[in-house]
Amino acid sequence: MRQDAYGYVVLALVCLGIAPVAQAELEPISDQEMSEVQGQGFMTIENLDDGAHQFTRMSLTMDAETRINADNVTLGSIDSGADFQATDVALGHISRDDARIQIDGNRYAVDEVVPFVGLKPYIELAEVGDELAGFRMGFKQARGTFSSDMTSLSGNIGLQIEDADGNPTAATLFDSNTSATNYRASHFGLAGATTDCSTGVQCAPLSYLRSLDIGEAGEGDATEFTNDFFLSFQREGVNWQSPEGGNVIEAAKGVFLNLPTSMTLNQQVFANGVPRERTHYVDRGNGMF
Structure with missing residues (x-):
């Protein structure tokens, strides 16, 4: 399988006109000449091993700024459910307010695109042995807004919610029976003895998360890039390592969406839902668009 992966990389390079060339003779160059040479490969390949799986990560040395919309996304649809189910999915948004500081710390004119930024996209x-256990797609660094009307999620949301005393607490994903889970969750909220998703006590449907700021919390209200935004597919549990090291994200069998967000919701926003960013040029307020 690893040899096949290398074969695909070489084929891609040849198709792009970046074919490797073998030289019969190699001439040494001085340190001075070496210091004058600058360049960067179009693709880098990393091999990792955590004892349970062998990983091959292929990264492109390119940056992307985008705004994407999809009417309906369904992934992992089997056994009368889906690992991820959402409508009106969008990356990036359109500014409504030229005085507002956006996620990247800049101000944008009304109707100007606030892009979702992904640096160094990769496939891993x-x-x-020789069998594929899973693969994922992501960015080594990502920052921007993720908007949707989610009804089912297998994955993580790095969200904080202020409790009744104003203390930030990590949000928990729940199913409709208020059982904590990151497999086909339908709700989110604060874990506690009184939490009840059927009555809305410390719990709300995922559809309340109409727009999420993807990134890591920085100084003040600043949002920094995250290296943990990815979508993965597994035939068994896989521990995915952050491209920059440090974190290990446990993904179970099936489809897994990791949504690291810098957001902390106060009790009012938690109760009413996060307003949706404008994702189409036909602006209908804080509803779908």
Whole structure:
């Protein structure tokens, strides 16, 4: 499988006109000449091993600024459910207010695009022996807004919610029976003895998260890039390592969406839902668009 992965990389390079060239003779160059040479490969390949899986990560040395909309996204649809189900999915948004400081710390004119920024996109394979155990797609650094009307999620949301005393607490994903889970969750909220998703006590449907700021909390209200935004597919549980090291995200069998967000919701926003950013040029207020 690893040899196949390398084969695909070489094929891609040849198709792009970046074919490797073998030289019969190599001439040494001085340190001075070496210091004058600058360049960067179009693709980098990293091999990792955590003892359970062997990983091959193929990264492109390119940056992307985008705004994407999708009417309906369904992933992992099996057994009368879906690992991820959402409508009106969008990356990036359109400014409504030229006085507002946006997620990247800049101000944008009304109707100007506030892009979702992804640096160094990658595809990573996880293998056991010669068999593929899973793969994922992501960015080594990402920052921007993720908007949707979610009804089912297998994954993580790095969200904080202020409790009744104003203390930030990590949000928990729940199913409709108020059982904590990151498999096909339908609700989110604060874990506690009184939490009840059927009555809305310390719990709300995922559809309340109409727009999320993808990134890490920085100084003040600043949002920094995150290296943990990815979508993965597994035939067994896989521990995905952050591209920059440090974090390990446990993804179970199926489809897994990791949504690291810098947001902290106060009790009022938690009760009413996060307003949706404007994601189309036909602006209908804080509803779908």
